Amino acid sequence: MDLKIFNRDKVIMSNYSSEQLRNMVREDRVHRNMYIDPEVFEIEKEKIFKKVWLxxxxxxxxxxxxxxxxxxxxxxxxxxxxxxxxxxxxxxxxxxxxxxxxxxxxxxxxxxxxxxxxxxxxxxxxxxxxxxxxxxxxxxxxxxxxxxxxxxxxxxxxxxxxxxxFNKDVEPLADYLGEARRGIDELVDRSPVGKIEFAAGCHRYHFKGNWKLQLENQADMYHPAACHASTVGPDGRQFRRRAGKEGGDAAFFTPDGEAVVAQTGVRGFLKGHSSEASLFDKEQSGGVWDDYRTLMVDAYGEERTKDILKNRRHSMTLFPSVDILIAQTSVRVIRAVAVDHTEIEVWPVRLTGAPDVISTDLVKYLNITHSAASFIQSDDLEAFERCQEGLKTEGAEWFLVAKGMGHEIDEGKGVLFGPRSSEVGQRAQHYAWRDLMGA
Known part of the structure; x- marks a missing residue:
């Protein structure tokens, strides 16, 4: 009997060579088999999910x-x-x-x-x-x-x-996260005591699509104006719900009709991590927010509080399994079940030491934006399932992820900033996929 099958490092029998897998990702496009081939998914489990930090x-x-x-x-x-x-x-x-x-x-x-x-x-x-x-x-x-x-x-x-x-030889977690750990810092630091809690359960749902579709969506500032038109458009109501005296309409479109969200930037990090720039550049004020800010100043001082409460990014996505939703003060978990089946969890976060009403309002907000029947997430799930169906067609073997290519700004430490809803974050994910699958 060949006892190799009992080894922790599973022997992968595949029709794909490492070179063929690597060649599924080009500089500006990726092959559809990454999303629809069950054999590719089985290789992902061994070469990605069992090799990196989850x-x-x-x-x-x-x-x-x-x-x-x-x-x-x-x-x-x-x-x-x-x-x-x-x-x-x-x-x-x-x-x-x-x-x-x-x-x-x-x-x-x-x-x-x-x-x-x-x-x-x-x-x-x-x-x-x-x-x-x-x-x-x-x-x-x-x-x-x-x-x-x-x-x-x-x-x-x-x-x-x-x-x-699953990999005993994996690099230290701090090295794997690199500069992307800032996303966790920005969320946790918003607590007056530097601590958060998962104290309100989670939204859990599934969609009939590949896990990478959700991951890529978190580096996509190009889609909201179209995909979420019923919410962010002139007749939409979702983002009018803002706390404080400056609440009201959130300006999602410029006077010439271009979507503001499409003008924000995206960052690609080493190891496939990515982040989206913030939609809002003003600090909230009024009501309970002023009480919260006072607690923050007492804990951190005025200058540090100003720095913590800057809206630097919408979210930070840590390849391949979790997204730190800073704008929604929550955490999204991505679990690949099958090549065309993905489970999602969205956990509201309680900022320990902050006024309780902030946490309860957040739960109400996530019910509207990220529940299975919400204004926002339901749009995305529909898009993911349409992508999964469309990628089965033989109309083209490759699809394009070239938006903003050539216009990235090197910010150092392996971080590339792409202005105007660049697809630099998606490319970072694909390049990490390529390196792991082609190893």
Whole structure:
């Protein structure tokens, strides 16, 4: 028997060579098979999702010892947990005895994680804690790490955001995030105590399309004027809902009729990360915002508060699994289920120490913008599914991502800024895809 199939580094049998995969991404366009070929998706799971850092969850979901949060990574059930010593772990949701899934609730708290099949118990860090009729087993076998709930090879956290990797040789998380970590900083720093919480559940929904369609959309300032016309147009109402004395109509169009959103910039980062510039350049004022700002000044001082509250970007997308929605004070998680099936979660964020009404208003706002039946996200989902259907046609093998090419501004440290809704962010994603798939 060929035992190579049991290795952690899976042997990939494919009709595609590394060179063919790499050649699916050109400088200004990409091949449609990246989105529609199930074989390409299977290779992505091994060469992308199991090689880089994947977002798991936020530490506030497991604030107490014994807390756990269950999710999936690359289709495999895993558990984010907090041990009795307050250490944070990501472990496979699998009994070390006969392989049963141990935890079946989404979230909870338990001193021991107990398998319902034969009663084996595990500590929150995954170590084997108890075995019924233990004397009947070879003690040496029970002492092996595989007899517990095995930890993922690498786990690291940045300001409460927990990432894990199947790759024991993956670079440090700080190096992988690079300058893109600023997106997390900009969100967390908006708390007067430098801390955020996931305290209001999430919107969870699916669409019939490839995961990259959602990822690319987060680097796309070109689409809102058309895709979201019913909201941002003259008869739309969504972005009139702004807090403070300067609330009212948000100017989405210039006097000559060009969409303001199309004039904002996009940034491409190393490793496939990207960000969109902010739609709004004014700091809010009036009402509860003034109370909030006072708390910020007390905590950080006037100059630092001004810097924190600058609307630098709409969002920061961290390739390939999470988007920090700074404008919406929330986090979007992207999970690839199949080549044409993607799960999305949108988590509202509570700014710890800020007035409660800010958080409750945010939940109302996300109900309008990012629920499954919202004004905004529903437009995007319709576009994604139409793309998936359209890419099946044989009209053309390639599609274009050339907007703004040649006009990028090098800001240093691997960051390229593209003005006027450039597709530089999408190109950064595709180049990262190319490098990983062609390795």
């Amino acid at each position: 977002y798991v969850g936020h530490e506030s979901l497991i604030s107490n010892p014994g807390d756990y949060y269950c999710t999936t990574l690359v289709g495999q059930p895993v558990v984010l947990s907090r041990n009795v010593d307050n250490s944070v772990h990501v472990i496979f949701n699998r009994c070390g005895h006969r392989g049963a899934k141990v935890l079946n609730r989404k979230r909870g708290n338990a001193k021991l994680f107990s398998c319902m099949y034969h009663g084996w118990g595990f500590k929150p860090d995954g170590q084997l804690a108890g075995v019924p009729m233990r004397v009947d087993f070879p003690e040496k076998a029970l002492q092996e790490p595989q007899s517990g709930m095995v930890s993922l090879p690498r786990v690291e956290s940045y300001r409460g955001f927990v990432f894990a990797s």
